Amino acid sequence: MRATIAGVKIRGICAVVPESVYSFEDELKNFPFPEKSSRRLAKVMGFKEHRISDSHTTPCDLASYAMNYLFHRDLLNKTSLSALVVVAQMADHPIPGNSKVIHGQLNLPRELFCLDIYENCIGFISGLYTACNLIAGSDIEEVILITTDAAACCANKKDRSTYPLCGDAAAITVVSKSNDPDDVISFIFNFDGSRREALLTPAGGRRMPYSAATAKMFKDEMGNYRNLNNLYMDGTAVFQFVMQEVPPLIEELCRYAEINKDKIQYHLAHQPNRFMLQKLADILGVPREILFNNIVENFGNSSCATIPLNIAFNLGQRLLTERLQVCYSAFGAGLSLAAGLDRLGELDFCELIEHPGDGAINYKPTDVIERQK
Numbered sequence: 001m002r003a004t005i006a007g008v009k010i011r012g013i014c015a016v017v018p019e020s021v022y023s024f025e026d027e028l029k030n031f032p033f034p035e036k037s038s039r040r041l042a043k044v045m046g047f048k049e050h051r052i053s054d055s056h057t058t059p060c061d062l063a064s065y066a067m068n069y070l071f072h073r074d075l076l077n078k079t080s081l082s083a084l085v086v087v088a089q090m091a092d093h094p095i096p097g098n099s100k101v102i103h104g105q106l107n108l109p110r111e112l113f114c115l116d117i118y119e120n121c122i123g124f125i126s127g128l129y130t131a132c133n134l135i136a137g138s139d140i141e142e143v144i145l146i147t148t149d150a151a152a153c154c155a156n157k158k159d160r161s162t163y164p165l166c167g168d169a170a171a172i173t174v175v176s177k178s179n180d181p182d183d184v185i186s187f188i189f190n191f192d193g194s195r196r197e198a199l200l201t202p203a204g205g206r207r208m209p210y211s212a213a214t215a216k217m218f219k220d221e222m223g224n225y226r227n228l229n230n231l232y233m234d235g236t237a238v239f240q241f242v243m244q245e246v247p248p249l250i251e252e253l254c255r256y257a258e259i260n261k262d263k264i265q266y267h268l269a270h271q272p273n274r275f276m277l278q279k280l281a282d283i284l285g286v287p288r289e290i291l292f293n294n295i296v297e298n299f300g301n302s303s304c305a306t307i308p309l310n311i312a313f314n315l316g317q318r319l320l321t322e323r324l325q326v327c328y329s330a331f332g333a334g335l336s337l338a339a340g341l342d343r344l345g346e347l348d349f350c351e352l353i354e355h356p357g358d359g360a361i362n363y364k365p366t367d368v369i370e371r372q373k
Helices: 024-030 035-045 059-072 098-106 123-136 193-198 235-257 274-284 303-315
Strands: 002-006 008-018 021-023 049-051 083-088 113-118 142-150 168-177 184-191 266-269 323-332 336-345 349-355
Touching: 002 123, 002 235, 008 059, 008 123, 008 184, 008 303, 021 024, 024 035, 035 274, 059 098, 059 142, 059 168, 059 349, 083 098, 083 123, 098 113, 098 142, 113 123, 123 142, 123 168, 123 184, 123 303, 123 323, 123 336, 142 303, 168 303, 184 235, 193 235, 235 274, 235 323, 235 336, 266 274, 266 303, 303 323, 303 349
Parallel strands: 008 349, 083 113, 083 142, 266 323
Antiparallel strands: 002 184, 008 168, 021 049, 142 168, 184 336, 323 336
């Protein structure tokens, strides 16, 4: 599926990560492998440290805290909000959806339109597409897009193939109507459900409810320990999928949008590990420096929040004054692919803040440590 939406732009981005830092070195003892082997893997994959929320902090808490930060800074006006789109794969409750939880936490206007999207790694691009359509097809002037997840809680601490790369984060992306004819965002999506078992959590749904049996630990064919309640990833299958499918997807999007791929200044990709992104840059034929690969080593892979976190950490200051031609790309469970072309920049804000933990939703000025470059 391809689409181009005119008259829309990103006005601002605020990403938030837990202040708690967990290092790969400290977690070596959890993995059933020689430490030398694990260190060698970490060097290749970029495993260094990741951010994980405490047990009292949920994805909605991270998002509401960032929203209150923006309210405090007068970067958002609570009473003038029109629409809230929340993307996540981890819910605070089975019912209601996260958008209603955040609505209640922040005491938002009753007439505010709320929408939940259940999505994972491609969630930022899916959410951005939805937000743009809401603006293009209604009198809504601005949409608050929240992407938030607690990816680490899905992985087993003894599973070296998943746990070191997982992290928690949330991001607020403000999408606005624009009168500038150059403010156009193009999208492309592709899905292959026949390969869904390459990346999934087997238990927890109607097909396989949680039980004592699903919680039983076992050793998989690679030597990792997990249970059926935990995230499973066939790393080889996912790697091959990305290498084979993402480059032609981006080329097709460039042809559709009539943009020379050499004009892309930055590739803002979802970040599962450094090795995959380096190889992806090589296949795309672009310098590794314009396809950032440093989010996993600093924060972990936070699923749908990874791309806006990538933006805030790597381009935060530049985007306040510059406009850059960027390509968003994401790949993940499904298996799913998505990409977008955008002339991103001249933002009102682009910040990265830290969450103090303990389920906090109320921002205090002393809490914030800015981490963007």
